[in-house]
Amino acid sequence: MTDASTPLLRVTDVCKSYGEHEVLKNVSFSVAKGEVLVLLGPSGSGKSTLIRCLNGLEDIQSGSIEFEGNTISGRKEKDWRELRTRIGMVFQSYDLFPNLTVAQNICLGPLKVQKRDRHEVEQQMNSLLDEVQLSEYRNSYPRELSGGQKQRIAIVRALAMNPDVMLFDEVTASLDPEMVREVLELMLGLARQKMTMIVVTHEMEFARRVADNVLFLENGVVVEQQTGEEFFDCPSTERAQAFLHSMSPIDSVD
Amino acid sequence: MAPLLVESAASGAQVLFLGDNFSRLLGGLGTSLAISGLALLIGLPLGILLGSLRIVDNWVLRGILRVYLEFFRIVPTLVVLFLFYYILPREMGIQIDGKTIAVIAFALWVAAEISDVVRSGLISVPDHQIETGKALGMSGFQLLWYVRLPQSINLMIPAVLNLATRVVKTTSLLLLISVIDVVTVGQQIMETNRMAHPDAAFWVYGFIFLLYFIVCWPLSMIAKALEKRAKERNRD
Ligand SMILES: Nc1ncnc2c1ncn2[C@@H]1O[C@H](COP(=O)(O)OP(=O)(O)OP(=O)(O)O)[C@@H](O)[C@H]1O
Ligand SMILES: [Mg+2]
Numbered sequence A: 001m002t003d004a005s006t007p008l009l010r011v012t013d014v015c016k017s018y019g020e021h022e023v024l025k026n027v028s029f030s031v032a033k034g035e036v037l038v039l040l041g042p043s044g045s046g047k048s049t050l051i052r053c054l055n056g057l058e059d060i061q062s063g064s065i066e067f068e069g070n071t072i073s074g075r076k077e078k079d080w081r082e083l084r085t086r087i088g089m090v091f092q093s094y095d096l097f098p099n100l101t102v103a104q105n106i107c108l109g110p111l112k113v114q115k116r117d118r119h120e121v122e123q124q125m126n127s128l129l130d131e132v133q134l135s136e137y138r139n140s141y142p143r144e145l146s147g148g149q150k151q152r153i154a155i156v157r158a159l160a161m162n163p164d165v166m167l168f169d170e171v172t173a174s175l176d177p178e179m180v181r182e183v184l185e186l187m188l189g190l191a192r193q194k195m196t197m198i199v200v201t202h203e204m205e206f207a208r209r210v211a212d213n214v215l216f217l218e219n220g221v222v223v224e225q226q227t228g229e230e231f232f233d234c235p236s237t238e239r240a241q242a243f244l245h246s247m248s249p250i251d252s253v254d
Numbered sequence B: 001m002a003p004l005l006v007e008s009a010a011s012g013a014q015v016l017f018l019g020d021n022f023s024r025l026l027g028g029l030g031t032s033l034a035i036s037g038l039a040l041l042i043g044l045p046l047g048i049l050l051g052s053l054r055i056v057d058n059w060v061l062r063g064i065l066r067v068y069l070e071f072f073r074i075v076p077t078l079v080v081l082f083l084f085y086y087i088l089p090r091e092m093g094i095q096i097d098g099k100t101i102a103v104i105a106f107a108l109w110v111a112a113e114i115s116d117v118v119r120s121g122l123i124s125v126p127d128h129q130i131e132t133g134k135a136l137g138m139s140g141f142q143l144l145w146y147v148r149l150p151q152s153i154n155l156m157i158p159a160v161l162n163l164a165t166r167v168v169k170t171t172s173l174l175l176l177i178s179v180i181d182v183v184t185v186g187q188q189i190m191e192t193n194r195m196a197h198p199d200a201a202f203w204v205y206g207f208i209f210l211l212y213f214i215v216c217w218p219l220s221m222i223a224k225a226l227e228k229r230a231k232e233r234n235r236d
Helices: A047-054 A077-084 A102-113 A118-131 A147-159 A177-192 A204-210 A228-233 A238-247 B002-017 B021-053 B059-074 B077-092 B098-123 B127-135 B140-177 B182-192 B200-233
Strands: A009-018 A021-031 A036-040 A062-067 A087-090 A165-169 A196-200 A213-218 A221-227
Touching: A009 A047, A021 A047, A021 A062, A021 A213, A021 A221, A036 A047, A036 A204, A047 A165, A047 A196, A077 A087, A077 B127, A087 A147, A087 B127, A102 A118, A102 A147, A102 B140, A118 A147, A147 A165, A147 A177, A177 A196, A177 A204, A196 A204, A204 A228, A213 A228, A213 A238, A221 A228, A221 A238, B002 B021, B002 B200, B021 B059, B021 B098, B021 B140, B021 B182, B021 B200, B059 B098, B077 B098, B077 B140, B098 B140, B127 B140, B140 B182, B140 B200, B182 B200
Parallel strands: A036 A196, A036 A213, A087 A165, A165 A196
Antiparallel strands: A009 A021, A009 A062, A213 A221
8 A cells, every 4th residue: 555655654733741741742754764853852851751652562542553554553452562673673772582592582573473584584683683793692692792782783673673673762872982883883774775764863963964853752742853964064953053052072062 | 424415416316217217308398499490480471571561661560560569578477378278279279289379379479579679679680771772673572682681680580599599488387288398398307206205306406407507508608609790780
């Protein structure tokens, strides 16, 4: 049912609240296949909440979420389960399964959830591990890896499901500075391979390089929505200007 | 004076080896262990099942299972045994032998205690681990099997071993429902030797103490060691 003009993901007027507290207010945007959308906004603006709504970890109160033209919001947990195999998600706190080796972490979803052929899955895992230069850690446990290595494995684990879109929620936020780079480079590589991605990040240089489009949220409201270049070079709202200013490195503050 | 004491001590100890006393005592211990073992064998899987159901999002089910647990917590084990041995068969008109009753009653008790151990183990697994599993498309059962159980089993094993020692110890109540366990045998031996060896009680109970100690001490040592290891492991 999809043609080239149907966005991969379309979010329309989504409202989300925790009890009385409205966290997302009429959020609308769409993401085309192969596009990288960067979500920016101050702490507490609702970025994580939004990204969690996109794979059904949170329910929404009104509005709709469409995937390839089909409405997926309000579906049953069972439908979401099916969908989640096509939506990769990587969290801030890597969250590898500590009781499983790297290889078992990567193969669990493809083998047990997608019920794919073991031989094929292992081949894919090997080439993914080669790409991120972590092949030698195949049989290591997560506790034997550095933070950056864990996060790259978490990304590989999501990629091994062959998702149509990847969601990243501040995946470098809890890494030591010297490990941030290897993870960001991996994501830039994915963007070059035309992976559709929605990325929450506080790394402004990276955001500028990776973003096709930017969605700027504040207090659950979309304040600004435009191409990456426009957003970073000439943000139209004062709020976005102030945000960019607050995020800029010390040395460029007069 | 002194030779007399030695002599009487020796004669008291003799009681243990008189006739087939020794093998009868071991046989009694065997009965206790067999009943404990069977109760654990049945109660463990049942408890894992009930414990897993206790984290399901259904308050009616959770309530029922909670009441089941509290019943076995509140009611003394002896009363449970009597209930199963004297009351239920009479009310329902069926006759079951004491050993079977003991296995059933203990298994249900074990299941209740294990369900709580399993439940608190399962909910100790951090939420973000569960969400990671969900994000990979896992079903509730897959989450249980591949994430929750493996990550909390280390916490559960020591509690299970501690429960096992409690079950073994509690089998000493079985004499009250006419099961010939090690304590029953001990009392029979003391009865028959009351005249010849008045101090038999000391030796018989001492020996029974030793037997229980030999069985339970390793269990609780292993539990302690595993507990320590679980704490270290969970630091990730
Ligand atoms: N489970 C929850 N229950 C109640 N309120 C919540 C919950 N999760 C988030 N919130 C609230 O929703 C708002 C948005 O939170 P969210 O985590 O989405 O912000 P964020 O933009 O990701 O912030 P940060 O940059 O700090 O990660 C916050 O005010 C937060 O307090
Ligand atoms: Mg967040």
